[in-house]
Every structure is written in C-alpha cells, then in structure tokens.
Ligand code: HEM
C-alpha cells in the first residue's frame with residue numbers, strides 16, 4: 001500500500017505519474033547513477049576533497065563529450081558537410097564555456113582547505129589526464145613526449161598514437177581549403193603532424209584572402225571564426241586554471257613534478273591556430 005499524503009497534499013500519482021519501477025527502467029537505471037554516484041572516494045577526511053573530486057570528474061565527463069563532438073566535426077569537414085560541422089563546433093565552444101564556469105566553484109577552495117588533503121594526491125596530477133591530452137592532440141597541440149605518462153596504460157597509449165596518426169582538426173580544415181582551390185603545402189594536408197603547428201606563409205595568405213572577402217569564401221570564413229572561438233575559450237580555460245592554481249598553491253611545484261605555475265604560464269603561450277590570430281594584423 002502506498003502511503004497516502006495528509007489531506008490536501010499533492011500526489012502526482014493521481015494524475016498518472018509512474019511510481020513503481022521494480023520491473024521497469026527508471027531514471028537512475030538509465031543513467032547508471034549507482035555507478036557514477038559511488039565513484040567519489042575521498043582519501044582523506046578533509047571536507048573539500050569531495051568538491052575537488054567532483055570538479056575533476058565532471059570536467060572529464062564534459063571532455064568526453066567534447067572529444068565525441070570534435071571527432072564528428074572533423075569527419076564532417078573531411079566530407080565537406082560544413083553546416084553540420086559548424087553546429088558541432090559551436091557545441092564544443094559551449095562545452096568549453098561550461099568548463100570555464102566550473103572554475104568559479106573550485107575557486108572557493110582556499111589554500112587552508114586544499115593543504116588538508118593535497119598530500120593524499122601523491123604524484124597524481126591533471127598533467128596525466130588522457131582525455132585532456134587527446135583534446136590537445138585533436139586540436140593540433142601535438143607532442144610525443146606527452147605520451148610518456150600513459151605508458152602504464154596500453155589502451156591510453158593506443159588512443160594517443162591513433163590520434164597522432166590522424167590529421168588534426170586544423171589540418172582537416174586546410175585540406176578543405178585545398179579542395180576549394182587554395183594552395184596548401186602538400187605535407188600539411190597529407191601527413192598527420194606530430195608537432196605543434198607553426199605559422200606557414202601560404203596559410204597566412206589563404207586566411208587573408210578569406211577574411212578580405214568573406215562572401216566569396218563563406219564556408220572557410222565561418223569555420224575560421226569557429227576555430228578562433230574555440231581557441232578563445234580554450235585560452236580562458238588555461239588562464240582560469242593557472243590563476244586558480246596560483247591562488248591555491250602559490251608557486252609550489254606541482255604534484256605532477258613540473259614547476260607548477262611556471263609550467264602552466266608557459267602553456268598560455270600555446271597557439272593552436274597561429275595564422276588565424278596573426279592574419280588579423282594584416283586586415
Ligand atoms: C586546486 C586545483 C588545482 C590545482 C592546484 C592544479 C594544479 C596543477 C598543476 C601544478 C599542474 C602542472 C602539472 C603538475 O606538475 O602537477 C596542473 C596541470 C593540469 N591540470 Fe590542474 N590543478 C587544479 C585543478 C584542475 C582541474 C579542475 C582540472 C580539470 C580537469 C585540471 C586539469 C589539469 C590538466 C589537464 C593539466 C595539464 C595541463 C597541461 O599539460 O597543459 N586541474 N594542474
């Protein structure tokens with residue numbers, strides 16, 4: 001017998017709300033919440049460790065979605081399905097915005113709060129995030145040295161190497177430009193790069209042509225702006241990260257072994273799509 005609410009209390013069951021799930025799929029079943037919500041395992045008794053864990057786990061979930069959308073966007077561009085790619089890239093930027101907003105929650109953690117459990121983290125660090133490294137590789141910030149921390153995880157290494165064997169998102173866009181009749185150095189569109197992309201004069205000229213007459217090169221103009229948008233959000237993520245880190249651990253070395261803030265400041269100099277930024281000076 002279901003318990004009847006006191007007189008006057010509202011019971012959604014009366015208007016048909018389903019209340020019995022013993023033999024039906026429920027909300028929690030579909031989302032596998034038992035698994036997700038039992039995956040927070042603090043190693044200390046510090047109250048803020050739960051915040052720290054949830055912040056990272058939610059970031060990893062958003063990164064999973066970002067990789068999914070980035071792969072689809074790259075496929076769409078390779079197949080000249082540009083409107084579809086635009087939609088996907090717009091979503092990627094919105095996901096980044098979501099990740100950027102999340103820093104506001106973590107920023108409420110003070111050095112006093114964090115030092116209560118930092119030792120428990122051992123040598124673990126975001127530096128070892130497989131999905132983060134895959135995103136960097138998809139976007140073209142490629143560096144084989146970054147595979148090293150994953151050597152204990154053959155599946156992870158396989159994913160990173162598989163990514164290095166594909167054209168980066170930017171290379172895929174340049175191949176599209178070539179199909180549209182632009183001159184692009186063959187190496188750039190034929191060989192997946194294993195290093196960060198550096199400014200190339202022909203690509204500067206390409207974007208200059210596009211930006212000087214958007215109407216004549218609309219698809220490229222649109223994808224160029226989508227990439228700028230994406231990098232703009234990514235830069236904000238890096239900036240939020242380094243500022244939060246300075247606020248919480250000052251200039252201590254990182255648990256991952258880098259100089260900490262000094263390493264992250266260096267990462268602020270990364271340019272994913274250099275020509276798209278540099279061409280603006282010419283316009
Ligand atoms: C209080 C919070 C945080 C602190 C103190 C912190 C600190 C650091 C430090 C010092 C590094 C440099 C590597 C090292 O030596 O450890 C690093 C790298 C990294 N962290 Fe964090 N972090 C924080 C939060 C986060 C969050 C919320 C994420 C989201 C997933 C994250 C993701 C990363 C990633 C991906 C790297 C590698 C960056 C790269 O190689 O460019 N961190 N972090």
Ligand SMILES: N[C@@H](CC(=O)c1ccccc1NC=O)C(=O)O
Pocket residue numbers: 056118121124125126127249253254255256
């Ligand atoms: N590198 C941080 C530790 C840290 O933030 C961290 C540790 C384990 C898992 C994720 C982390 N987040 C980002 O680096 C530190 O040096 O305090």
